[in-house]
Amino acid sequence: LRLISTTTAVQRKNVGASGPEKYTEAFIKKQIEEFNLGKRHLANMMGEDPETFTQEDIDRAIAYLFPSGLFDKKARPIMKHPTEIFPEQRKIQWGEDGRPFHFLFYTGKQSYYSLMHETYEKLLNVLKYQDQLSAQDLPLQKEKRNLAGSRWLTKIELEEMLLEKLSDDDYLRFIQLLQKLMSLPCADIEQKHIQKFSREVPVQMQKVVIEPLQYDERGVAFSTGEGKRKTARATAVVYDNGTGKMTVNGIDILHYFPVLQDREQLLFPFQFLDRIGKHDTVCTVSGGGRSAQAGAIRLASAKALRSFVTEKEVEFMRQAGLLTVDPRVKERKKPGQEGARRKFTWKKR
Amino acid sequence: LDHGFGLPTAAKECLSSVASQDVPTPERPRGIFHTSESDPAKHTEQHEGRHYDIPLEEVKAVFPHGLPYRFQQQIQTFNEARVMVRKPALELFSYLRSSNFAHPAVRYVIYGERGTGKTMILCHVVHYCSRQGWLVLHIPDAHLWVKNCKELLQSTYNKDRLDQPLQASAWLKNFKTSNERFLRELKTQKKYVWGKRECTEEGRPLGEVVDQGLARVRMASDAVGVVLKEIKQQSQRGSFQLLVAVDGVNALWGRTTLRKEDKSPVSPEELTLVHNLRKMVMNNWSGGAIVTTLSQTGSLFKPSSAYLPQELLGKEGFDALDPFVPIPVPNYSPREFESCYGYYLERKWLQHEQARTEDGKAELRFLSGSNPRQLDRLAGPL
Numbered sequence: 267l268r269l270i271s272t273t274t275a276v277q278r279k280n281v282g283a284s285g286p287e288k289y290t291e292a293f294i295k296k297q298i299e300e301f302n303l304g305k306r307h308l309a310n311m312m313g314e315d316p317e318t319f320t321q322e323d324i325d326r327a328i329a330y331l332f333p334s335g336l337f338d339k340k341a342r343p344i345m346k347h348p349t350e351i352f353p354e355q356r357k358i359q360w361g362e363d364g365r366p367f368h369f370l371f372y373t374g375k376q377s378y379y380s381l382m383h384e385t386y387e388k389l390l391n392v393l394k395y396q397d398q399l400s401a402q403d404l405p406l407q408k409e410k411r412n413l414a415g416s417r418w419l420t421k422i423e424l425e426e427m428l429l430e431k432l433s434d435d436d437y438l439r440f441i442q443l444l445q446k447l448m449s450l451p452c453a454d455i456e457q458k459h460i461q462k463f464s465r466e467v468p469v470q471m472q473k474v475v476i477e478p479l480q481y482d483e484r485g486v487a488f489s490t491g492e493g494k495r496k497t498a499r500a501t502a503v504v505y506d507n508g509t510g511k512m513t514v515n516g517i518d519i520l521h522y523f524p525v526l527q528d529r530e531q532l533l534f535p536f537q538f539l540d541r542i543g544k545h546d547t548v549c550t551v552s553g554g555g556r557s558a559q560a561g562a563i564r565l566a567s568a569k570a571l572r573s574f575v576t577e578k579e580v581e582f583m584r585q586a587g588l589l590t591v592d593p594r595v596k597e598r599k600k601p602g603q604e605g606a607r608r609k610f611t612w613k614k615r
Numbered sequence: 616l617d618h619g620f621g622l623p624t625a626a627k628e629c630l631s632s633v634a635s636q637d638v639p640t641p642e643r644p645r646g647i648f649h650t651s652e653s654d655p656a657k658h659t660e661q662h663e664g665r666h667y668d669i670p671l672e673e674v675k676a677v678f679p680h681g682l683p684y685r686f687q688q689q690i691q692t693f694n695e696a697r698v699m700v701r702k703p704a705l706e707l708f709s710y711l712r713s714s715n716f717a718h719p720a721v722r723y724v725i726y727g728e729r730g731t732g733k734t735m736i737l738c739h740v741v742h743y744c745s746r747q748g749w750l751v752l753h754i755p756d757a758h759l760w761v762k763n764c765k766e767l768l769q770s771t772y773n774k775d776r777l778d779q780p781l782q783a784s785a786w787l788k789n790f791k792t793s794n795e796r797f798l799r800e801l802k803t804q805k806k807y808v809w810g811k812r813e814c815t816e817e818g819r820p821l822g823e824v825v826d827q828g829l830a831r832v833r834m835a836s837d838a839v840g841v842v843l844k845e846i847k848q849q850s851q852r853g854s855f856q857l858l859v860a861v862d863g864v865n866a867l868w869g870r871t872t873l874r875k876e877d878k879s880p881v882s883p884e885e886l887t888l889v890h891n892l893r894k895m896v897m898n899n900w901s902g903g904a905i906v907t908t909l910s911q912t913g914s915l916f917k918p919s920s921a922y923l924p925q926e927l928l929g930k931e932g933f934d935a936l937d938p939f940v941p942i943p944v945p946n947y948s949p950r951e952f953e954s955c956y957g958y959y960l961e962r963k964w965l966q967h968e969q970a971r972t973e974d975g976k977a978e979l980r981f982l983s984g985s986n987p988r989q990l991d992r993l994a995g996p997l
Contacts, residue, residue, distance in 0.1 A: 268964070384640065510981055520984035529982050542977035 289352055297348035321346070352509055356429050370457065377428040382443065388456045389447050396452050413584060414466045418444060424463075479506075479573050487571035493565025495592050497552025500562035505571040508546025510536075514563065515550055528560035535568040539575060561592060649958075650700075655743035659709065659727070662700045664950040666958055669696040669742060677745045681757045681862075683734050685991060693962055699954060701732065703942050704739045706894025709743070709906055710940065716856060719898045722936060724864070726909040728922045729943030733908045734862055736944060740906055741860050746826035749856040749903070750797045750846065754786070757866035758913030761887050766872055767881075776887045777875070783835035784890060787828045792840070798822035801849055802812040807841055809834050821845060832857070836887040841893050850902035857903030859895050867893055868932030870916055896936070905935050907936075947985040955987070959994050967997045 305324060312327050314366050324345055332343040344351075359376070360366040370376040399450040419427070421437040444463060447453055453460070478485040487506040494500070512532060514522045523529050536542045547567055551559045568588040583589055597606035604610050650665045652658060660668070674682075682690075707723060714721055715945055725733045745751050760782050761867035775972040791798065801821045808814040809831065821842060828838025850857040854909045861867075864867045867889055875882040883889045896905055909927045911917060921927055924941060948953065956976055959965050968976045 510977070520986060520989065526982065533978060533981050536981070537974070537978060540974065542974070542981055603627065 289355065294348055295354070300412060301345070301348055308345070334397050354429060375428075375430055375432065375436070377430055378432060378440075381428065382440060383441050385440070385447065385459070388459055389443070389450075392447065392450050392456060395455060396450065398493050399452065415467055417467050421466065428475065439513050443497075466587075487574075490571045491565075491566040491568065491570030491572075493562045493569060493591075495561035495565065496558040496564040496595060498551060498558040500549055500551040500559065500561055500566045502547055502549045502566035502570050504567060504574070505546040505548070506574065508544060510543035510545070512547040513549065514559075523556070523560060525556065530557060531557075531560040531564045532567070534564055535571055535583070538586060538588065539571060539579060541571070541574075545571075545574075552601070565591065567588070633798075639744075648718045649697075655700075655704075655739060655748060656710070658700050660705060660869040661677060662698065662778075663702055663705060664948070664954045666697040666699050666954065671696065673742075674776065676739060677742055677793055678753075679792045680786075681738050681860075682754050685755050686735065689991075690791075691989060693964075696736060697958065698739055698742075699732075699951065700739070701736060701944075701951065703903075703944050704736045704743075706942060707736070707740050707906065708743060711740075711782045714904060716853065716902050718915075719901050720857075720859075720903050720905050722896070722898055722905045722907065722939040723942055724907050724909060724924055724936065724939045725942045725944055726922060726924050726927075728946070728986075729919070730986050731913055731944045731946055733910065733944050737860055737862055737906060737908050741858070742862075743858075744858040745793070746854075748852070749858045750794055751858050751860060752843070752846065752988055754892065755789075755862055756910070756913060757861055757863040757892065758910065758915070759891075760886065761866045761869070761871040761873065761883060762913075762915060764826060767873060767875070768833065770887050771834075772834065772887070774841075776890060777873075777881060778833070778836040778887050779990045780835050782831055783839050784832050787825050787835060787839060791822070791825050791829075797855065800824060800847065802839075802846060804848060809837075812821065839888060843895050847895060847900050851900055852977075853902055855902075859905040859907075861892070861896065861905075861907045863910035864896065864936070865909050865914055865927040865929075865932060868929055869914060869934060872915055893935070924957060929988075944960070947987060947990070949985075952980055952985050953988075955990060958989075965994055965997050970994075970997045 268509040282311065283550050292408040305319055306316040308327050311325075311331075314323065314503055318473065318590055328345050336342055359368060359371055365374070367375045368380070370379045371380050371418055417442050421432060423431055423439060424440070447456065448460060479524060482505075488503055488504050490501060492499070512519045519529060519532060525533070533542070536545065547570075549563050549566065551563055553559075554562065567589070568583060573581070574590070575583075580589075599606055602610075616713055624731055650662050650667050652662060652667055658880075669677075671694075674690065687950075700779075703725065706726075709724065711722070725929055727733050741753050760779060762781050764782065765782055768778040768780060770778045798821045802818050802943065803815060803821060803824065804817065806814060806817050806822070809827060813827065813831070815827060823847075824838055824841050825846060828842075829833040831838075846857060867883055867884070871881050871886070873886075875881055884893075895969075898905070909922070909924060911919060911922055911927060914927060917927060924936075924939075925933055928936060956979065960971060965975075967975070970979070979990065980992060983993050
């Protein structure tokens with residue numbers, strides 16, 4: 267274990283230069299003990315078994331005991347393991363005699379440069395292995411590695427890993443080195459090292475279950491969808507073999523939405539899929555205003571149309587933004603201002 | 616036949632019947648949606664959904680004041696007047712042809728939602744009757760007589776009533792242009808005294824009464840009353856047929872926005888013009904027909920979703936007009952929509968490239984809801 271926080275004398279001197287507060291090991295240990303105790307207390311309070319009380323249970327209990335209406339999830343009360351709360355920090359890198367432990371300490375970015383050295387060493391290894399194979403006239407391995415599903419670490423992730431700041435240039439050089447390593451045919455031997463720096467790209471959004479078509483008494487296929495926008499909530503039932511008529515709350519759209527803009531919104535999902543005159547729709551909507559209701563019905567009918575359409579087209583719809591709930595809501599009015607953003611008229615005197 | 620635009624399925628059916636149809640005029644190849652039959656009398660179900668031309672001189676003669684404003688603009692833009700033949704109009708023609716003129720006049724009320732083409736159908740009927748040689752009494756919009764009147768004079772004939780010289784003289788002028796022939800032939804039955812010095816003798820042509828009304832604007836409303844009375848009496852004899860075409864007939868029984876000098880509201884009976892018109896719309900005369908339209912657009916104090924006769928006429932009007940033949944006018948049928956779209960396309964009114972595709976057509980159909988007025992407004996900026 268390396269020596270950590272020094273005497274208070276040193277701390278007082280380096281108050282300006284030390285940067286963010288350094289936590290001692292003892293402090294962290296105490297926090298962990300407190301957390302565990304608190305976890306057991308919480309489990310007792312909620313009437314559950316302290317032994318099998320998971321983090322999810324803790325979150326639920328806290329949300330129940332301290333309900334908060336704040337929009338920012340990170341601002342709400344949380345109770346997590348101290349390692350998640352207190353950021354990882356560099357422990358002090360030099361011994362009692364002032365001599366640094368790492369040989370690259372005086373470069374300033376010791377972990378970065380040591381990483382570069384390591385990676386280059388691996389590269390040289392691979393080249394040597396390649397030479398050996400070609401000397402023995404063995405075929406070089408050429409397995410196609412799947413590069414499509416992976417990405418390199420981002421700069422921020424790399425900084426977190428190395429616990430020191432990097433510049434864009436440094437990051438680029440590192441990525442270029444990795445790419446060079448990957449491009450060599452015999453890079454498989456160093457795969458373990460490379461995998462530390464690559465992440466999987468999630469191929470698709472979470473698998474949303476597309477409901478199958480339902481059939482009503484007449485034998486016509488139909489499907490339902492729900493949508494919302496601002497304060498409006500809408501449900502749409504889309505029937506097959508139709509003539510393109512749409513009814514909202516029992517009223518024809520021409521009468522319910524006299525404004526062209528609203529009708530264009532309703533038209534959008536059908537027009538996107540080239541199915542304008544093919545489906546009949548019956549919708550119910552409540553709440554919100556004219557525009558919000560139109561947006562809600564649009565979302566609802568797009569969701570309902572998913573059942574009629576291939577997966578590829580569903581993906582197209584998602585990319586077109588037809589299936590996303592519009593998160594914009596009315597912003598809260600703040601005290602000291604006239605509205606959410608508008609300030610009172612400024613008078614010079 | 617010009618097949619420039621894709622043939623819709625509705626048109627394919629009528630293609631077989633088109634072969635036996637009139638060959639379009641060789642000057643300009645027209646689309647499938649046009650007929651060269653410019654006489655409404657010959658319009659039959661085969662012509663349904665098609666447009667026909669009215670020569671511009673006839674337009675000036677027959678419709679000095681009848682056409683809707685937007686249609687007049689369209690005539691100016693396209694330099695031709697094209698009216699679509701629709702089913703309610705054909706229905707009316709068959710009724711008019713089979714009506715017995717010895718019986719009291721039958722009343723027809725054209726009703727429908729906003730912008731479905733009631734006024735255009737009325738104009739179609741007016742054109743038909745004027746071609747047939749009827750005397751046409753066309754009141755373009757009865758709502759104009761019950762609102763926005765600048766001058767109200769107390770009537771000299773009857774102390775209780777109020778005159779509207781401006782509206783009356785405007786109407787008389789237009790009436791004169793449309794029915795010149797009749798005004799020369801018809802003679803007055805009685806002697807009418809206009810003032811201390813002017814009077815019209817018995818047996819003078821009606822044109823003189825009209826001129827009197829135009830010259831003496833104060834007497835215009837009374838002149839209108841005289842003309843209406845004379846025409847009513849004489850049509851019973853059977854020398855000519857009379858068509859009373861009133862647009863916006865629900866104005867006659869609603870409320871007015873006019874006020875007397877002491878700020879008390881005026882009810883429609885107190886207006887001379889309205890009073891005389893009500894007498895015309897009664898079915899106590901024979902030798903003609905009364906075709907009226909209900910209009911919500913200009914109506915006063917009525918909700919915009921009202922379009923049924925019961926709602927727009929009110930109890931009084933409904934009782935007064937009862938019995939009548941209701942003629943509903945729906946939005947465009949698919950075939951009519953194709954026809955209208957084809958017309959706009961042919962006249963290069965739709966400039967947007969996407970408007971010319973099938974998808975564009977479907978979009979227009981959805982957005983306008985097959986409503987003629989909406990389609991017209993939508994196609995405007997395109």
